[in-house]
Amino acid sequence: MTTTATALTTDEAAARLDELTVIDVRTPGEYATGHLPGAHNIPLDRLGEAVPALRDAAERAGLLMVCASGNRSAQACAALAEQGIAAATLTGGTNGWVQQGLEVRRPEGADGARPVWAMERQVRLAAGSLVLTGLLAGRRWPAARLLSAGVAGGLVFSALTDTCGMARVLAKLPYNRAGATDLSATLADLKG
Incomplete structure (x- = not known):
């Protein structure tokens, strides 16, 4: 069973942020440079491990997949659609979010970290x-x-x-893995 992915603009996503489960598919290093409020970090290369937890999360709330520009999040939506999980992608990604002047958050201790390139x-x-x-x-x-x-x-x-x-x-390079999130804890949190 496949599901068609939808795309949300930054305005649409900002208005619905409280009702969405946001999944940032960038590397942990990129995620640490700034992410949407409440976003969970599941790097695209580890998405397969997260399918059961994402299925559970999608049953409770809509999934919004996010990356820097929207390309990787669209790939994530396609991969989830193959598993029968509906997800939306953020048009323009976090770059578009920041350009709109919307809030981004950083993990604790990441303020002094050197920014990682997209x-x-x-x-x-x-x-x-x-x-x-x-x-x-x-x-x-x-x-x-x-x-x-x-x-x-x-x-x-x-x-x-x-x-x-x-x-x-x-x-897989060290600077893209810096501050790697605990995927097990993220998945447990998504299972709710």
């Missing part, structure tokens, strides 16, 4: 750096151009499949 920005930096390295090294060692070709192929595949292997790898 995953899309990290991917652009990594991909661009690898392509440039391949091109520059290719002047001396022609085979190094294959690095640039491999990254280009990966970007095309990413666009066609709406997935990103590089983001999955980057999400």
Whole structure:
């Protein structure tokens, strides 16, 4: 059974925030830089572990999936729809939320933490750096151009499949895991 995901604007989500269960699918490092009030952090790469708890939470209240821009939360909604769980995505993500001047919260002790770049920005930096390295090294060692070709192929595949292997790898780096939330405690809280 599949369910169609809906999208809520920042205004719609802000008006209904008290009646929604908000799930932030960004990395713990991104989540620590600021999230919607009451949001639970379940990184996209761990969403599968959370399906039973999310099913329980969806039976009590609507689910709102959130990320930086709306791309990962749309992927989360699609994955949940495959499990028969209805969820909405926040149009524009936390970036749009902040642009509207709406409140964001940070975990305790995160105020002095160095902000983590959004995953899309990290991917652009990594991909661009690898392509440039391949091109520059290719002047001396022609085979190094294959690095640039491999990254280009990966970007095309990413666009066609709406997935990103590089983001999955980057999400495992220590600065994206900083202040990792206790997923077990989050899931227990969602089971209510």
